[in-house]
Amino acid sequence: MSRLLLLILFAGALAACSPRYDWRTTVSSEGGYAALYPAKPTRAAREVAVAGRKLPMTMEAARIDDTLFAVGVVTLPEDDPALRQQALASMQAGLTANLGAHTDNPPQTRAVKVMTAVQPALALDAVEVQVSGISPQDQSPRRLTARLVASGRHVYQAVVLEAGDAARDQRQAEQVEQFLTGFHPY
Helix, strand or coil: CHHHHHHHHHHHHHHHCCCCCCCEEEEECCCCEEEEECCCCEEEEEEEEECCEEEEEEEEEEEECCEEEEEEEEECCCCCHHHHHHHHHHHHHHHHHHHCECCCCCCEEEEEEEECCCCCCCEEEEEEEEEEEECCCCCCEEEEEEEEEEECCEEEEEEEEEEHHHHHCCCCHHHHHHHHHCCEEC
């Protein structure tokens, strides 16, 4: 009887230890990328303003507690390097403006490489942005880390938005990095 009780307690303990992060690779043939999400993502679409034009943007996102993991893709009408740069600048400005960043805490940027999903993989020039702020909606702390990169007719933003307690420390640094390095455009 004590073995049965011990087995039941052990099974209950294992069930209580289910992982919060259920990492899976999602491929978007329409968006032209593969991404490693911590949960099953949902999808949305809308238009965004870039260089005076309304362009389609798709977004796939997964949420774990108060952290959002998302990939947004703007599809350009043509493969135009100047328009790609305008789209990158517009997306970066939009991300920081939506965060409610403070002027005393400007965005930190650094050049990074994002590897493509094609084989052999190519390294694309990208920018990583990190900024903290206070949400204009609920006045809670937010931290945004994003990688912005463009390839052909697509401009991408891989974003992790942490809110509340997660935005105050580095508890999820490993998961943030795993998501950002698990993003690969075609």
